[in-house]
Amino acid sequence: MTELHAEVTTEAPFPKGLLVWNYNDHEHVVGTHYKGYQSIEILAEADTWCFSKRTANLPFIRFPTSALQFSYYPNENLQRSYHQGPFGLLLRQEFHFKELGPNRTQVTLHSRVTVPRFLGFLQPFFQKLMYRWFWSVWEEDMAMRERRLKVWQLGFKDFVGLDYVNNKTAAPEKPDLERPYPVELPVPKITKIALGGVSRPFRSSEEVGYGLPDLPVG
Amino acid sequence: MAEYIKVGDVAELEGAGQFSRWVGNHDILVFKWNGQIRAFTNVCPHFGGPVGFHKMKNGKFTCLWHNLEFSADTGQCLSVPRLRLREYQLKIEDNSIYARLVEDEA
Numbered sequence: 001m002t003e004l005h006a007e008v009t010t011e012a013p014f015p016k017g018l019l020v021w022n023y024n025d026h027e028h029v030v031g032t033h034y035k036g037y038q039s040i041e042i043l044a045e046a047d048t049w050c051f052s053k054r055t056a057n058l059p060f061i062r063f064p065t066s067a068l069q070f071s072y073y074p075n076e077n078l079q080r081s082y083h084q085g086p087f088g089l090l091l092r093q094e095f096h097f098k099e100l101g102p103n104r105t106q107v108t109l110h111s112r113v114t115v116p117r118f119l120g121f122l123q124p125f126f127q128k129l130m131y132r133w134f135w136s137v138w139e140e141d142m143a144m145r146e147r148r149l150k151v152w153q154l155g156f157k158d159f160v161g162l163d164y165v166n167n168k169t170a171a172p173e174k175p176d177l178e179r180p181y182p183v184e185l186p187v188p189k190i191t192k193i194a195l196g197g198v199s200r201p202f203r204s205s206e207e208v209g210y211g212l213p214d215l216p217v218g
Numbered sequence: 219m220a221e222y223i224k225v226g227d228v229a230e231l232e233g234a235g236q237f238s239r240w241v242g243n244h245d246i247l248v249f250k251w252n253g254q255i256r257a258f259t260n261v262c263p264h265f266g267g268p269v270g271f272h273k274m275k276n277g278k279f280t281c282l283w284h285n286l287e288f289s290a291d292t293g294q295c296l297s298v299p300r301l302r303l304r305e306y307q308l309k310i311e312d313n314s315i316y317a318r319l320v321e322d323e324a
Contacts, residue, residue: 034285147267156261159263160263161304164243168304170320201287202272202275206234208237208238211245211260211270212238214240
């Protein structure tokens with residue numbers, strides 16, 4: 001047997017708690033990443049671990065593949081995930097989070113899979129596959145994280161929204177850029193999870209997007 | 219402070235029939251439905267996702283992040299019943315759309 005290994009490292013302008021939220025918000029894969037994922041079912045979960053089944057369209061592979069995934073947090077700076085996919089292959093991943101400042105975090109992903117020795121020639125393909133997968137997911141998550149941080153700094157509360165919007169009162173003049181973003185697990189789930197998971201509710205989308213640019217002042 | 223703030227032009231509804239924009243720390247989803255121009259908050263009360271990212275289908279908005287569905291008639295969330303989108307009062311003048319952001323002066 002031999003091991004295929006891929007590593008990707010990058011930095012993000014977000015607090016660590018927000019990144020941990022993003023990686024542990026397992027339900028968003030069929031929303032934010034709707035082009036790549038078809039369904040997710042949370043089979044079991046506790047504070048620091050989650051066992052799920054997800055169906056995805058991977059880069060270079062023409063048909064959807066289902067995988068069982070187990071993720072857990074040994075500590076606030078590390079997430080380990082195990083994906084049991086087709087052909088009995090077990091993909092092991094480690095996400096390392098390193099706080100570089102209040103709003104800056106380094107993320108390093110190690111991906112490993114053990115294969116028969118004669119498949120060792122797939123190492124360059126594996127690196128390319130993992131690299132492409134990481135960056136396609138990362139790009140979609142960036143817009144989500146930016147928006148999440150924006151509403152967070154405006155006082156957003158999960159399952160409530162923005163109080164000043166709901167109450168029709170005056171908005172804060174400035175966002176609270178210092179609002180702490182704690183690591184809180186597990187991320188709350190929506191009702192349907194208890195009923196057996198969520199699937200993408202549409203076949204195709206006409207995207208309008210995150211919004212139009214601000215109007216000119218004055 | 220109960221004034222109306224410009225959120226866009228009627229012409230911006232051409233094509234998709236909806237648009238969203240941040241104005242004064244409000245993200246406002248403006249849309250045309252059953253011949254009327256209306257506006258909801260574009261901030262999903264679940265986790266803050268963009269309700270109007272996808273074009274509305276069959277009278278329903280589907281939030282991008284977690285697929286929560288909302289009625290275009292009422293703003294009621296059809297996925298999690300306790301959630302609802304705030305509707306903004308609108309005024310249309312000279313093909314510009316204005317929203318009343320603040321209604322309660324308290």
